[in-house]
Amino acid sequence: MSEITDKKTQAKWDKAAPSFDFMAGLGAEKRWAEDKSELFSYMDGNILFLALGTGLDIAHFPTGKTIETIDISPKMLQIAEERLKGYDGSINAQVMDAHNLDFPDNHFDQIYTSCTFCSVPNPVKGLESLYRVLKPGGELRMFEHTGSRYFPFNVMMNFMTLITSKFGPDMNRTTVKNVQAAGFEVLSVKPVYLDVVKTITARKPA
C-alpha cells in the first residue's frame, strides 16, 4: 500500500464520513441512479473504481465483476464494509491517494470515477496517474459535477467553492479540460443536470 502523504485531504474526508450518506445518499442516489447504472453497465475486464467513499455506488454496479477500488479515507471504507460484503462479485478496496496510485503501468482496461475529481486536490496530476495505470486504448468513464459555463451559475459555483471546499468538494472544477490536459481523448460528454452534473467518456490513445 502506498503511503498517504496528503493528510489534509484524508482528514477532511475522514471527518465527512459519518454524515456522508445523509448528505449525498438520499435524493442524489435516487435522481442519478439511472445515469450511474447506465455508465457502470459498461464495466468489463480489469476495472479500477475511484473513489469508493461509503460505497453508495456499489448498488449501481453490474453483478459478477472483479473490481479494484480505492479511497483516501479509511473511515469512508469502514462504513463501506457492509456494502462491499453485499456485492455479488469481487471488490478489493484499499486506502490510496489518486495522485499516487500503487498499481503497475498499463494495468487496467477501464477506470470509473464517481464524484471524485471535485475533490482530488490536483486534478490534472490525479488524472495523469489514471492515464499511467490505464492500458493504451483503455476507457475512462466518469460521473462528475463540475463548474458551469453559464452566467450566473459560474459565479455561484465559484462562491459555493469558497465554502464547500472547507469540508467537502470543489464546485467549480473544469474536469473535461483537465481530462484532456492529462492526455485523454474525450469521446463524449452527456449532461445529467444542466452542464454541471455530467458523464464523461474518454480514452487513452492506443
Add this chain to the structure above:
Amino acid sequence: MLLAMFPGMLLGMVIPLFLAPLVFGRYFGAMEIMVPCMLGGMLAGMWISMAVTMHPVSLGQAATQGIIIALGSLVFCYLLNAFEKMKAKA
C-alpha cells in the same frame, strides 16, 4: 441602493446553500437543489434589499416578491436543463 443589494445577494445565496439540502435532500440530487435555490435566493435577496432602500416594503410584499422570483428561477433552471439535454441528444 447598490450597497444594500450586495448583503442581500450574499444572504440569499448562503442560506439556501445550507438549508435547501437539509429540506429537499431526500428528494433531489444536491446540485438540483442548490443551484436553483441559490439562484432564487440570490435574485430575491438582491431585489428585496434594493426595494426596501427605495420605499417601505411590508413583510407580506417582500415574501410575495421573493416567492415569485424564486419560482421564476426554478422554471428557468428547469427549462435550461431541458435545453441542455435536448442539445446533447441532437
